[in-house]
Amino acid sequence: MSIFTAAVHAGRPEGGDPSIPSVPGIDLAVSFRAADAATLHTILAGEAPGFSYSRYGSPTNAALEAALCALEGAATARACASGMAAIHVALLLTGLEAGDTLLVAQESYGATFALADTVLRRLGVRPIFVDATDQAALGAALAEHQPRALIVEPISNPLLHLCDVEATARLCHEHGAQLIVDATFATPYLLRPLAQGADIVLHSLTKYIGGHDDVLGGVVLASERYAADLRSLTILTGGLLDPHAAYLALRGLRTLPLRMREHCSNAAEVAAWLTAQPGIAAVHYPGLPAHPQHDLARRMLPVGFGGMVAFDLAAGNEAAVLRFLDALRLVLPVTTLGGVASQILYPAMSSHRALPPDHRRALGIGDGLVRLSAGIEDLSDIKADLAGALAAAS
Ligand SMILES: Cc1ncc(COP(=O)(O)O)c(C=O)c1O
Structure with a gap:
C-alpha cells in the first residue's frame, strides 16, 4: 500500500458496537476491567490483546502505534513522552x-x-x-x-x-x-531503516510526524524479537505518551506524506536559490550536486532529500546571525523543526549550545551557521522573507 494511503487509514478503529467510530477517541481511562479475572491475568502478562492499566498501554496510543508500525514496516512500537524519552528506551532496549x-x-x-x-x-x-x-x-x-x-x-x-x-x-x-537509527529528520516518508537492516528505529514525534508544533512525543519501533522487552521496558521506565498527545500525533501523521512532499520540494528550491544569494558562504543540502555525499543521497533517499537546509552566513559571526534572525517576518526563529511553518534555528545558540565552542567548530558547526526547516508556505514568500533578512544582516 502506498504510504499516502497507509498514512490516512492505518490504525483506524475496526471494532465497536453497533457503530464504528472513524477516528479513535481520546481514551483517558487509567484502568480497564476484563470479562473475568483469568482474562485480566493473560492481558497483564502481555499474552493476550487488551488493556489493564494505562502505563502498560492504552487504546489511543495503540492506534497511533499501529499506524506508525504500518508506515515504518515494524512489528512493535511504543509511543513515548518525548523524542528524548524514546532515545532512552531505545538505548536500554539494546x-x-x-x-x-x-x-x-x-x-x-x-x-x-x-x-x-x-x-x-x-x-x-x-x-x-x-x-x-x-x-x-x-x-x-x-x-x-x-x-x-x-x-x-x-x-x-x-x-x-x-x-x-x-x-x-x-x-x-x-x-x-x-544499530539504532534516529530517523526524525528522514521520517518513514523518506527512509525505512528497518528494511535496510537497522535493529531499532526511533523518531521524535514532535517534529515532522506531529507536524504542527502542538505535541511533544517520541516513538521506538522494532522487529518482533524486541516486542516483549520493549513492552516491559516502557512499563518499568513509565514514560509513555499521554493519550491527548497520542491523538494529536496520529492526526498529524495522517498528512505526513503530503506535508513531506512539500517540505522536500520547498527545501530543494530554497537550497538551490540560496547558493546564488549574496551574503551566503556555503549551503548544506543533500540534494545539491555539490553536497559531498550527493551520490549516496540519490541512492538512500530516492523519494526526496528532506526538508532541512543549513547555510553559513558569509559574515560568519553571532552578531550578523542575530540581525538576520530578527529581520525575519515569516520564518519563525524557534527551537524546533518539522512544522508546517518555516522555522529557523541558530545551532551555536540552541541545539548545539551544550558543546564546547571549539569542539562545535571542529565539527563544522560554525558561528555563522543557521538551520532552516522549510515549511509548506508558498515558495516565493519563503524566499522573499529570507532575502529581506539577508539584506538586513549584511
Ligand atoms: C534528531 C532529533 N532526535 C531527537 C530529538 C529529541 O526530541 P524531543 O524534543 O521530542 O525530545 C530531537 C529534537 O530536536 C532531534 O532533532
Whole structure:
C-alpha cells in the first residue's frame, strides 16, 4: 500500500458496537476491567490483546502505534513522552549495561550527545563518538571497541551529512553490535531503516510526524524479537505518551506524506536559490550536486532529500546571525523543526549550545551557521522573507 494511503487509514478503529467510530477517541481511562479475572491475568502478562492499566498501554496510543508500525514496516512500537524519552528506551532496549561501550555518531542531536557523555558515562557505559559518514572509520571503531550498539542519524543535525544505513547495519552485525537509527529528520516518508537492516528505529514525534508544533512525543519501533522487552521496558521506565498527545500525533501523521512532499520540494528550491544569494558562504543540502555525499543521497533517499537546509552566513559571526534572525517576518526563529511553518534555528545558540565552542567548530558547526526547516508556505514568500533578512544582516 502506498504510504499516502497507509498514512490516512492505518490504525483506524475496526471494532465497536453497533457503530464504528472513524477516528479513535481520546481514551483517558487509567484502568480497564476484563470479562473475568483469568482474562485480566493473560492481558497483564502481555499474552493476550487488551488493556489493564494505562502505563502498560492504552487504546489511543495503540492506534497511533499501529499506524506508525504500518508506515515504518515494524512489528512493535511504543509511543513515548518525548523524542528524548524514546532515545532512552531505545538505548536500554539494546541491553546496554555498565562496562559496555556505546558508539554514538559525533554529529548527533546535542541532547543525544550530552546524554551519552554525562548520564550514561556516569552509569558506567563508555561512549565513543565516531564519524558515521565514514564507513572505514566506523568499521575500525566497531572492530576495536566491540560496542553493544551504535546510534546514528541518517540525516545529521544540523549539517545534513548522511550515514549509509544499509552499509552501517551490515558492519554493525559483522561485529555483533545493534544499530539504532534516529530517523526524525528522514521520517518513514523518506527512509525505512528497518528494511535496510537497522535493529531499532526511533523518531521524535514532535517534529515532522506531529507536524504542527502542538505535541511533544517520541516513538521506538522494532522487529518482533524486541516486542516483549520493549513492552516491559516502557512499563518499568513509565514514560509513555499521554493519550491527548497520542491523538494529536496520529492526526498529524495522517498528512505526513503530503506535508513531506512539500517540505522536500520547498527545501530543494530554497537550497538551490540560496547558493546564488549574496551574503551566503556555503549551503548544506543533500540534494545539491555539490553536497559531498550527493551520490549516496540519490541512492538512500530516492523519494526526496528532506526538508532541512543549513547555510553559513558569509559574515560568519553571532552578531550578523542575530540581525538576520530578527529581520525575519515569516520564518519563525524557534527551537524546533518539522512544522508546517518555516522555522529557523541558530545551532551555536540552541541545539548545539551544550558543546564546547571549539569542539562545535571542529565539527563544522560554525558561528555563522543557521538551520532552516522549510515549511509548506508558498515558495516565493519563503524566499522573499529570507532575502529581506539577508539584506538586513549584511
Ligand atoms: C534528531 C532529533 N532526535 C531527537 C530529538 C529529541 O526530541 P524531543 O524534543 O521530542 O525530545 C530531537 C529534537 O530536536 C532531534 O532533532
